[in-house]
Amino acid sequence: MMKKLEQLRKIATDDISRANDSKTIEDLEIKYFGKKSELSEILKSIVSLSNDEKREIGPAVNSLKLELFSFIENKKNEILKSELEIKMKKEYIDPTIDLKNEKIGHLHPATQLRYRLEDIFKSMGFVIYDGPQIETDFFNFEALNIPKNHPARDMQDTFYVKDDVVLRTHTSNCQVRALKELGVSLKAVVPGRVFRNEASDATHEHTFNQIECIVVDENISIANLISTVDGFVKKIFGDNVKIRLRPGYFPFVEPGFELDISCLVCGGKKCPACKHTGWLELGGTGMIHPNVLKSADIDSSHYSGFAFGFGIDRMMMQKYKIEDIRWSMSGDLRFVNQF
Amino acid sequence: MLVSLDILKKFVDLEGVDPKEIADKITEHSFEVDNCLNKASAFSNIVVGKISKVENHPTADKLRICDVVISKTGGLLNKKEKTVKIVCGGTNLEKGMFVVVALPGSFVKWHGEGELVEIKETELRGVSSYGMICASDEIDLSDIFPSKSEKEIIDLSLFKNKIKEEIKIGENIANLLKLNDVSFDIDNIAVTHRPDLWGHYGIARELSVIYKKDLKPLELDDLSNTTHTQLKIEILNDSICKNYNAVKINNIKIEQSPEWLASAMISTGHNSINNIVDLTNYIMIELGQPLHAFDASKISNKIFVRDGKVGEKIKTLDGREVELDESVLIISDSIRPIGIAGVMGGFESCISDSTNSIVIESANFDGISIRKTMQKMGIRTDAGVRYEKQIDPEFANIALARFIFLLKQICPKVVVESVQKHSNYNNSQKTISISFDFVRSRIGVDIPNLEIISILKKLGFGVNEFEDDFINVDIPYFRNKDINIKEDLIEEIARIYGYNNITPARLLPSFDIGRDNGLRKFERRIKDIMIDNGFSEVLNYSFISGNDQKEFDFNDNEVIKLLNSLSVDQDRMRPILAINLLKNIKSNLKNVDNIKIFEIERIFKADAVSDKFSELPFQNYHFSAFLTENGNNIPFYNLKNYLEKIFSLFKLDIEYGVMDEVVPAYCHSARFAKIFSNEIDVGFISEINPMLTLKDKIKQRISFFEIDFEKLYESCKEKINYESISKFQGSYMDISMIINKNILWQNIKNDVLNISPFIAEVELFDVYEGENIGDDKISLAFKISLIDKEKTITSTIIENTYKNIVDVLKNKFNAEIRQ
Numbered sequence A: 001m002m003k004k005l006e007q008l009r010k011i012a013t014d015d016i017s018r019a020n021d022s023k024t025i026e027d028l029e030i031k032y033f034g035k036k037s038e039l040s041e042i043l044k045s046i047v048s049l050s051n052d053e054k055r056e057i058g059p060a061v062n063s064l065k066l067e068l069f070s071f072i073e074n075k076k077n078e079i080l081k082s083e084l085e086i087k088m089k090k091e092y093i094d095p096t097i098d099l100k101n102e103k104i105g106h107l108h109p110a111t112q113l114r115y116r117l118e119d120i121f122k123s124m125g126f127v128i129y130d131g132p133q134i135e136t137d138f139f140n141f142e143a144l145n146i147p148k149n150h151p152a153r154d155m156q157d158t159f160y161v162k163d164d165v166v167l168r169t170h171t172s173n174c175q176v177r178a179l180k181e182l183g184v185s186l187k188a189v190v191p192g193r194v195f196r197n198e199a200s201d202a203t204h205e206h207t208f209n210q211i212e213c214i215v216v217d218e219n220i221s222i223a224n225l226i227s228t229v230d231g232f233v234k235k236i237f238g239d240n241v242k243i244r245l246r247p248g249y250f251p252f253v254e255p256g257f258e259l260d261i262s263c264l265v266c267g268g269k270k271c272p273a274c275k276h277t278g279w280l281e282l283g284g285t286g287m288i289h290p291n292v293l294k295s296a297d298i299d300s301s302h303y304s305g306f307a308f309g310f311g312i313d314r315m316m317m318q319k320y321k322i323e324d325i326r327w328s329m330s331g332d333l334r335f336v337n338q339f
Numbered sequence B: 001m002l003v004s005l006d007i008l009k010k011f012v013d014l015e016g017v018d019p020k021e022i023a024d025k026i027t028e029h030s031f032e033v034d035n036c037l038n039k040a041s042a043f044s045n046i047v048v049g050k051i052s053k054v055e056n057h058p059t060a061d062k063l064r065i066c067d068v069v070i071s072k073t074g075g076l077l078n079k080k081e082k083t084v085k086i087v088c089g090g091t092n093l094e095k096g097m098f099v100v101v102a103l104p105g106s107f108v109k110w111h112g113e114g115e116l117v118e119i120k121e122t123e124l125r126g127v128s129s130y131g132m133i134c135a136s137d138e139i140d141l142s143d144i145f146p147s148k149s150e151k152e153i154i155d156l157s158l159f160k161n162k163i164k165e166e167i168k169i170g171e172n173i174a175n176l177l178k179l180n181d182v183s184f185d186i187d188n189i190a191v192t193h194r195p196d197l198w199g200h201y202g203i204a205r206e207l208s209v210i211y212k213k214d215l216k217p218l219e220l221d222d223l224s225n226t227t228h229t230q231l232k233i234e235i236l237n238d239s240i241c242k243n244y245n246a247v248k249i250n251n252i253k254i255e256q257s258p259e260w261l262a263s264a265m266i267s268t269g270h271n272s273i274n275n276i277v278d279l280t281n282y283i284m285i286e287l288g289q290p291l292h293a294f295d296a297s298k299i300s301n302k303i304f305v306r307d308g309k310v311g312e313k314i315k316t317l318d319g320r321e322v323e324l325d326e327s328v329l330i331i332s333d334s335i336r337p338i339g340i341a342g343v344m345g346g347f348e349s350c351i352s353d354s355t356n357s358i359v360i361e362s363a364n365f366d367g368i369s370i371r372k373t374m375q376k377m378g379i380r381t382d383a384g385v386r387y388e389k390q391i392d393p394e395f396a397n398i399a400l401a402r403f404i405f406l407l408k409q410i411c412p413k414v415v416v417e418s419v420q421k422h423s424n425y426n427n428s429q430k431t432i433s434i435s436f437d438f439v440r441s442r443i444g445v446d447i448p449n450l451e452i453i454s455i456l457k458k459l460g461f462g463v464n465e466f467e468d469d470f471i472n473v474d475i476p477y478f479r480n481k482d483i484n485i486k487e488d489l490i491e492e493i494a495r496i497y498g499y500n501n502i503t504p505a506r507l508l509p510s511f512d513i514g515r516d517n518g519l520r521k522f523e524r525r526i527k528d529i530m531i532d533n534g535f536s537e538v539l540n541y542s543f544i545s546g547n548d549q550k551e552f553d554f555n556d557n558e559v560i561k562l563l564n565s566l567s568v569d570q571d572r573m574r575p576i577l578a579i580n581l582l583k584n585i586k587s588n589l590k591n592v593d594n595i596k597i598f599e600i601e602r603i604f605k606a607d608a609v610s611d612k613f614s615e616l617p618f619q620n621y622h623f624s625a626f627l628t629e630n631g632n633n634i635p636f637y638n639l640k641n642y643l644e645k646i647f648s649l650f651k652l653d654i655e656y657g658v659m660d661e662v663v664p665a666y667c668h669s670a671r672f673a674k675i676f677s678n679e680i681d682v683g684f685i686s687e688i689n690p691m692l693t694l695k696d697k698i699k700q701r702i703s704f705f706e707i708d709f710e711k712l713y714e715s716c717k718e719k720i721n722y723e724s725i726s727k728f729q730g731s732y733m734d735i736s737m738i739i740n741k742n743i744l745w746q747n748i749k750n751d752v753l754n755i756s757p758f759i760a761e762v763e764l765f766d767v768y769e770g771e772n773i774g775d776d777k778i779s780l781a782f783k784i785s786l787i788d789k790e791k792t793i794t795s796t797i798i799e800n801t802y803k804n805i806v807d808v809l810k811n812k813f814n815a816e817i818r819q
């Protein structure tokens, strides 16, 4: 009997070792472990053996069964793995193939910049304020110390809807609105669309986006203005960028300043982009004129503040080197989808 | 406006200071200087040459090869000439001509445009060329040497009258033309608020403060040595004419201007005409006060300043016939108008070479009136622009005294009659009180009292009465217009102290960190969802045309028209976003055929709406999106699906209105649904009426929606009712049915949901239309989820619910249930 077992071990081991595909190994599994296999025959025959024989043969059969079982399992895994290996090699794909069924949309670059500016101002504690685009003459001009016949009205060619209703020429129309609605202390920014009645060309549009920043509180000084503007400019353009204030005239501020930043192209070393001055004009700023505070019923002997405003579109042109601003509002996806 | 450094140097010592630095300092402390034009350095290596030979170019029709003598030294016997060959395309080249030669190393403006280009020795079509023969705009001299065409080079011998000396070969052009002055180019807007800076003396004052130098006083005639006059003036409108001085001066000799005066004219961009005209212009550029000179022999002895009359006419200096009326202030003699006050003199009374006596007018006119007159006439003159800035009336007195002082220097024999004056203006002293502490706190810097006083005094302010930290500041006449309040003085002190010397001071930190703007936040989230779903954001103009309005069938009383528009294509405000978005679709369809775009911006309607502060036209933000795909015949459903993603994210309770709605003309009449959010009408979703795209040959269907973004936002409460999650297993059932097409799914769904409390959700998963089920039928398949929160749902409940649903579908909607 033991001899028979030994023989079985040898044949089975040889058979299993020789197998090299999954079909053969499955057949061998049936052959050696199936109901009609030699091993089950032997197991069945054990019942008829004497106790002594049982004690000897029983464990030997079991041990052989476990041994063969583990052997065939290992072999089977080995074969499955190698077969899968081969199969996967045949399943190659071209990972560079494009199937753009679902495309992502694109946010307009002016909106992207606006979001960025809003986020920076929000992080500096500013409220985002919004106001009408068709505006009364009062909020767009009168309240800002620009009475009728003031030469400054020439500087802002205005679209009129009625004699005293205009398309706002600047986001400054919200200065007095925000002060009246939110009161002091005020830290607000107003991004939005403004209009100028002048023919468009590659660098000018009759419709563009501005952002206005307003701060009113007790004892606000020019030094505060410089610090805030400098902080904002560094956040948006980088820590290396310097600012320069120089006298500038806007009727709704006193004193008024032109705000320059060091040239983003040459860093101030002078180049064609900055017309060899080392500086780029960013926008206008100044201490809010007492007459403007008065329009909002705020006591200018007690409160002071500053405002600054600049064009988002010009920043967009500089940032992306856009050659013609008229693409911005063309609705052409060849433009928008680049951003 | 051009400012001459030579004139400035008459009043303030700027010897040895780099002109560029002066420009920078003015920009830093006073106003922006656009450019510093240094003619002497701009003309280095640009010299006089003489053409000694002209030949045709062997291979280029339009080019000539010239021999040009560019230097000549020595006498008759040992003369040395240097001749070079220059290839040139000038149309008027001739042998013997004196020309302007830009030698290698010089800089010119190519074709008169763009940045300066350095001239190098070069080859032109195989012939070497040593420099360039210049046309006037290539070296920025078109003022002095006007040319008929771009191809015409400067023929110096034609301009003998402008060149006082003999033309010497090899002489530098700047020397030849005495262009050794430096001019500063200033944009008029930069000094629009400072009438005193429209004259050199005012700018010299600024420089004297910036450089801490003395300002030389103006030398004036004391007007004491005058003779009796017959001249009389009568001012009939002295609310506009606030100051009027007229004086007759005899023994005048009209001549060429002396060199200093002619040079002052050229440096400031004026033509030198004759001594008298130049001197009136000189006073204007020196002080900012316009003067006018009449030929005394051509006007009567009485001058009136009065309103014009309808029917009156005047021929002005520029040769135009101008019709007058009562809105225009004029100068007239006893017979006829002789000038338009403050704007332009009359042609008939102007100075000529034979003039021997003159009447000088030095007057002040109201800026607003002058501005209106100029607008009406469609012209802007140097004089008018200065009045428009509201120069102080006092200047008129000073300018006359200055004119006579200088006139006596260039025409010593003149006889001045006594001055006729009339004035009506308030010349009382304006004083502003200000405290040192106020100055320091507004600027935010510790400027010492003495420095504050010193700055103000240097600028010409009177400072007195020290008292408890207060000073009284007297405003000089030349700052009367622009200095009115304390803050104006703050600017004066701070700009001279130097804005860039101010140490930045942080705002006190605020703990009220940037409150959110709900609508803006909503806008961002919506835009993000749209982008994720493949929609690109476009921005369109707020304008439409009359044709657009007609095409979209809006009434005139709904649409806002501009009173002044740039063009008929953009002369009214858009009442919906869809109008311009449809244009975007049409133009983009030329490049691609699957398009998904959206816009969120304001629209405008004529209905007035009141807010807290004003009554203005309706101008809510709208939200519109368009979708079109090649081969997709009902893009409506795709678009609606995207919209519903938004509705479900914001938990909006949406109902569609289909049955009784009036469909706008631009919408497909059978593919339209109004959208109600929490019962508020927020807009609609539809398909563009294919009629609108018929003539563009667009066959693709275009779905779109137009939603009032602010109403949508208001309806959106984002209310989340959390329910505990059932521990028990639920169940699903599918139902498929055929019903009449005109039954709304929305109604079926609502009814089914109401059948049993165990029905948690009803979701459509298949829609089919086809001939095999009949034209008026639709097949709908949907999944119903059942859940019992208390226990695992029983088969009895499932069966009963199913039976009830089928009953409702059959009885109420006449559905045919498919098994």
Ligand SMILES: [Zn+2]
Residues within 6 Å of the ligand: A263, A264, A265, A266, A267, A268, A269, A270, A271, A272, A273, A274, A275, A276, A278, A279
């Ligand atoms: Zn640069």
